[in-house]
Amino acid sequence: xxxxxILNAYQASxxxxxxxxxxxxxxxxxxxxxxxxxxxxxxxxxxxxxxxFIQGIFYAGDSFGEPPLFADIKYPAAAVALEDSLIYKxxxxxxxxxxxxxxxxxxxxxxxxxxxxxxxxxxxSEISSEEPEHRIVSLLHFLKKHVHHLKDHEEFEVDLKRQQxxxxxxxxxxxxxxxxxxxxxxxxxxxxxxxIFF
Amino acid sequence: xxxxxILNAYQASxxxxxxxxxxxxxxxxxxxxxxxxxxxxxxxxxxxxxxxFIQGIFYAGDSFGEPPLFADIKYPAAAVALEDSLIYKxxxxxxxxxxxxxxxxxxxxxxxxxxxxxxxxxxxSEISSEEPEHRIVSLLHFLKKHVHHLKDHEEFEVDLKRQQxxxxxxxxxxxxxxxxxxxxxxxxxxxxxxxIFF
DNA sequence: AATTCAACTTGACTGAAATCATAAACTAAA
DNA sequence: TTTAGTTTATGATTTCAGTCAAGTTGAATT
Numbered sequence: 138x139x140x141x142x143i144l145n146a147y148q149a150s151x152x153x154x155x156x157x158x159x160x161x162x163x164x165x166x167x168x169x170x171x172x173x174x175x176x177x178x179x180x181x182x183x184x185x186x187x188x189x190f191i192q193g194i195f196y197a198g199d200s201f202g203e204p205p206l207f208a209d210i211k212y213p214a215a216a217v218a219l220e221d222s223l224i225y226k227x228x229x230x231x232x233x234x235x236x237x238x239x240x241x242x243x244x245x246x247x248x249x250x251x252x253x254x255x256x257x258x259x260x261x262s263e264i265s266s267e268e269p270e271h272r273i274v275s276l277l278h279f280l281k282k283h284v285h286h287l288k289d290h291e292e293f294e295v296d297l298k299r300q301q302x303x304x305x306x307x308x309x310x311x312x313x314x315x316x317x318x319x320x321x322x323x324x325x326x327x328x329x330x331x332x333i334f335f
Numbered sequence: 336x337x338x339x340x341i342l343n344a345y346q347a348s349x350x351x352x353x354x355x356x357x358x359x360x361x362x363x364x365x366x367x368x369x370x371x372x373x374x375x376x377x378x379x380x381x382x383x384x385x386x387x388f389i390q391g392i393f394y395a396g397d398s399f400g401e402p403p404l405f406a407d408i409k410y411p412a413a414a415v416a417l418e419d420s421l422i423y424k425x426x427x428x429x430x431x432x433x434x435x436x437x438x439x440x441x442x443x444x445x446x447x448x449x450x451x452x453x454x455x456x457x458x459x460s461e462i463s464s465e466e467p468e469h470r471i472v473s474l475l476h477f478l479k480k481h482v483h484h485l486k487d488h489e490e491f492e493v494d495l496k497r498q499q500x501x502x503x504x505x506x507x508x509x510x511x512x513x514x515x516x517x518x519x520x521x522x523x524x525x526x527x528x529x530x531i532f533f
Numbered sequence: 534a535a536t537t538c539a540a541c542t543t544g545a546c547t548g549a550a551a552t553c554a555t556a557a558a559c560t561a562a563a
Numbered sequence: 564t565t566t567a568g569t570t571t572a573t574g575a576t577t578t579c580a581g582t583c584a585a586g587t588t589g590a591a592t593t
Contacts, residue, residue: 184464192456204449207442210481213456236442243441244405244434250448251402257455258411262380262388265462265505269580283408299541307463312580314542331541331588467550497571507551512572529559529571 138198138249139172139235139242141225147235149227154178160202160216160224167205167212170232173197176222180214181304191304193256194219194297196284200249206232252283264307269316272306274325277335295333336396336447337370337433337440339423345433347425352376352416358400361413365403368430371395374420378412379502389502391454392417392495394482398447404430450481462505467514470504472523475533493531 151174154160160171163182171178178201180192192214195201205212206229218224227235236243259279263272277295281287297305303313317333320326327334349372352358358369361380369376371393378390378399390412393399403410404427416422425433434441457477461470475493479485495503501511515531518524525532 182460182464184460186464188464190460190463192459204452206449207445208449208453210450210453213453214460237438240435240438240441243438243445247405247441247445247448250445250452251404251406252408254402254448254452254455255406255408255411257452257459258390261390261455261459261462262382262412264459265388266380266382266384266386298539309581310540311542311582315580318542496569508570509552509572510550513550516572 138200138245143239143242144172144225144227147227147231149225152224152226154218154222154224156218156220158218160218161212163215164211167202168229170200170206170227171202172200172225174223174225177219178216178222179219180216182214189304190307191301203246203250269308269312270320272308273302273313273316276302276306281335292334295335336398336443341437341440342423342425345425345429347423350422350424352420352422354416354418356416358414358416359410362409364409365400366427368398368404368425369400370398370423372421372423375417376414376420377417378414380412387502388505389499401444401448467506467510468518470506471500471511471514474500474504479533490532493533
């Protein structure tokens with residue numbers, strides 16, 4: 138996350154995206170750094186059968202889609218606004234220039250990439266080897282600890298639809314529903330008015 | 336990848352690890368930067384039932400296990416030498432100092448993290464939504480393009496055992512064997528003396 | 534209050550990969 | 564050239580998440 142005054146100093150623009158508007162597509166070349174001022178963004182893929190996989194969901198303050206700015210690769214997934222959003226946009230050359238001049242900001246970006254990698258490692262091993270209930274609990278635990286910055290014993294309301302949980306964990310929505318009911322029975326989560334608390 | 340003369344200038348040590356020796360464990364705190372001088376290293380997890388998942392395999396010149404040096408997280412996986420190896424080891428404070436003084440090296444690290452993230456994004460969507468054959472082809476394609484730096488039409492010998500392919504793609508070894516036989520029938524890979532060519 | 538629409542739910546059935554068991558092929562060492 | 568150990572291979576069976584088809588619930592809009 139680059140401080141907004143610095144983004145402004147380097148002439149970042151602020152772009153409006155409507156809910157469901159595509160910010161970039163899978164396999165596009167990257168030309169800009171993106172950081173959310175207001176709103177929510179998901180990065181996702183669709184396979185041949187139309188099944189969605191959500192690589193991540195990003196919130197105000199988060200940057201997304203940085204890797205192709207730093208390595209010779211294309212976007213591995215698309216980015217789509219989940220709600221009407223305001224997003225800082227800074228051209229690649231200006232970003233590189235910024236990072237050269239502001240080493241501290243470069244370390245912030247490095248930290249951000251590291252955390253994304255941590256999440257990916259976690260979910261990779263979960264998706265590859267664990268049962269539905271375990272995958273879901275791991276996702277919720279990650280959200281509690283690393284997104285909401287809460288302790289284990291603190292409870293939070295999960296701001297995800299069943300379908301989104303499915304698309305983040307590689308499951309189907311019916312499986313998520315059934316697994317969540319089981320987790321409720323086992324007192325691992327609470328469900329109040331269909332909302333999940335963990 | 337940090338140039339070796341720079342590593343030496345910052346007093347990195349070179350450590351010997353025997354085949355199968357553990358370099359660090361899952362959930363350990365990170366204190367050092369690691370870069371392979373000679374040999375091979377894998378990072379992996381085991382689930383409760385003993386099933387292995389390989390997060391990645393690293394070769395001479397590669398660094399590994401950087402993220403917990405930059406973010407407040409533990410190692411998401413263990414690191415194990417796949418053969419007798421010589422590995423540069425640099426303490427975290429010295430690394431940070433190095434990156435502050437050598438911005439170009441910092442950009443190398445950023446590039447490296449970005450490429451890892453790309454691989455992870457790719458495999459995540461594959462593992463979550465694709466059939467065995469598709470997963471295997473995607474892995475091989477990644478290896479051809481991003482590890483061996485070959486064009487699509489160029490062929491290379493895959494230096495992975497069936498079990499390793501299974502552990503990288505979240506499949507079981509029997510499934511990999513059967514999928515590979517199918518891929519051979521479809522002329523998508525060649526198998527000569529049990530070695531896979533792609 | 535009626536209508537619409539998205540999100541969630543449930544039950545029945547299916548199928549593909551996991552599992553299990555066993556063996557063949559290869560490799561390296563004694 | 565045996566032997567021991569690893570890797571690859573194959574068939575039979577099982578299992579559990581996926582699929583399909585139908586609801587229900589609840590919130591928003593007319």
